Every structure is written in structure tokens, then in C-alpha cells.
Amino acid sequence: MRTKFHEQLDELTDRLAVMGHLAGEAISVVTDALVHADLPLAERVFDLNDRIEELRVPSEEQALALLALQAPVARDLRQVITGVYLVADLSRMGGLAQHVAKSVRRRHPDHVASGEAEQLLAQMGRIATESAGVAERVLRTRDSEQAAELHRRDDELDALHRQLLDLIQGPGWTGNIPMAVDVTLLARFYERFGDHTVEVGRRVIFLVTGEQFSQ
Incomplete structure (x- = not known):
């Protein structure tokens, strides 16, 4: 019974990693679409998000079934509960990439942004893509050191976000x-x-330590 349980946990983890991969592909593709005002590229993002959502439902159902039928404890319980929350995070990542695609589609054939603003958004897209790649590796390897690295990349995104807001509000x-x-x-x-x-x-x-990460 435990062997079957862990096989199902591995299946759930694999689905989550695939969702992470698709989210990373979506944010990369949509950034190219944004920079080039490329409508066909933007439309690809909707397909990628559909694939993420197709994985979301069976992942949620599998996690809840494991909770209800297997009564996991200790680390196994942490893994299942973590899976439930991760499904929502990964689904939201795909949804955010789709929001960018909607902006590209709405403004096409014009660019959504130009000049320094477009350059800063492109940088944010590059870092977001790299972060998604790290997140996928973390899901597959459960490497807590790489997981902590995601905070540094997020700090870079936050700094670019502030820079963009300063640009918009500035006299130039x-x-x-x-x-x-x-x-x-x-x-x-x-x-x-x-x-x-x-x-x-x-x-x-x-999942790995049983402790909440604090910066």
C-alpha cells in the first residue's frame, strides 16, 4: 500500500513539474510576443495556459484523493498538502502569462510599450523565465538551496518593478x-x-525541512 502511495505522490510531483515547465515556456513566449508585437506568439500562450489548466484538475483531484484515502502522516502529509497549494501557484503563473498575452492581443499591431519601458519589461520577462526554470528544478529535485535562490531573483524583479514605476511617474x-x-x-x-x-x-x-522559510 505504501509503495502504491509513493508512486502516486511521484505522479503528482511530475504533473506539478510539467505545470511549472509550461508556465516558464508561457512567460518566455509572451515576453517575445510583447517585445515584437507578435500576435501569433501571443496566441500560443493561450494554448500553453490551457495545457496547464488541463493538468490542474487531475492534480487537485489526485492530491485530495491521497488525503482522503491514504491518511498520510508526517512528511507524506506535508508532501500532499504542499501539492495542493502548489497546484494553485502554478495555475496562477500560467494565468499571469495569459494576462500579458491579452495586452499584446488588445494593442496589436501596435506595441504595448516602447523605449526604456519595453526594455525593462523584457528584462522582467527574462528573470521571470529563469525563475520558472529554477522552480521547475526545485519541484523535481527538492533542492532547498535552489529554492532559497528564488528569493534573490525575486528581489531583481521587484527592483525592476520599482524602476518602471519611477519611469512612468518621472518628468521624462x-x-x-x-x-x-x-x-x-x-x-x-x-x-x-x-x-x-x-x-x-x-x-x-x-516539504523538505518541515519549517517555513524566512528571509
């Missing part, structure tokens, strides 16, 4: 009000994406 801003609104929202989407990768790391640290 030449964009119009709709562009300022778009850039503000996009920066927030990337910043929140990074927050969810940190949550992935935090939850894996809890």
Missing part, C-alpha cells in the same frame, strides 16, 4: 495615459509571477 515620461496603464499592469503581472515562483520554493523548503 513621454508615453500617453493608456500606455502608462498598460505598463503598470504588465509590470505587476511579471512581479506577481515572480512572487509565485518564490512560493513554490517556500513550499518545497517546508
Whole structure:
């Protein structure tokens, strides 16, 4: 019975890692779509998010079934509970990438942003993509050191977020009000994406050590 239980846990972990991989691909693709005002690329993100959501439901059902039918304890219980929360974080990451894609689609054929604002958003997209890659590795390896590394990357995203807001509010801003609104929202989407990768790391640290990570 325990062997079957751990096989099911491994299946759940693999699904979560695939969701993380798809979220990373989505944020990478949508950043390219943003920079190039590429509508076909943006449309790909909707397909990627659909694939994430297709994995979300069976992952939730499997985690809840393990709780109800196997009555896990100690580390096994932590792993199942962690899985339940991770499903929500990974689903939200896909949703945030889709929000960026909606902005690209709405403004096409124009660029959503330009100049320094677009460059900063591209940097945020690069870091978010790297963070998603680390989060996927953490899910597969349960490496608590890599999980802690996600905080440093999130600090970089936060700094770029503040820089973008300063740019919009500064005297040198030449964009119009709709562009300022778009850039503000996009920066927030990337910043929140990074927050969810940190949550992935935090939850894996809890899984491995039984302790909450504190900076």
C-alpha cells in the first residue's frame, strides 16, 4: 500500500513539474510576443495556459484523493498538502502569462510599450523565465538551496518593478495615459509571477525541512 502511495505522490510531483515547465515556456513566449508585437506568439500562450489548466484538475483531484484515502502522516502529509497549494501557484503563473498575452492581443499591431519601458519589461520577462526554470528544478529535485535562490531573483524583479514605476511617474515620461496603464499592469503581472515562483520554493523548503522559510 505504501509503495502504491509513493508512486502516486511521484505522479503528482511530475504533473506539478510539467505545470511549472509550461508556465516558464508561457512567460518566455509572451515576453517575445510583447517585445515584437507578435500576435501569433501571443496566441500560443493561450494554448500553453490551457495545457496547464488541463493538468490542474487531475492534480487537485489526485492530491485530495491521497488525503482522503491514504491518511498520510508526517512528511507524506506535508508532501500532499504542499501539492495542493502548489497546484494553485502554478495555475496562477500560467494565468499571469495569459494576462500579458491579452495586452499584446488588445494593442496589436501596435506595441504595448516602447523605449526604456519595453526594455525593462523584457528584462522582467527574462528573470521571470529563469525563475520558472529554477522552480521547475526545485519541484523535481527538492533542492532547498535552489529554492532559497528564488528569493534573490525575486528581489531583481521587484527592483525592476520599482524602476518602471519611477519611469512612468518621472518628468521624462513621454508615453500617453493608456500606455502608462498598460505598463503598470504588465509590470505587476511579471512581479506577481515572480512572487509565485518564490512560493513554490517556500513550499518545497517546508516539504523538505518541515519549517517555513524566512528571509
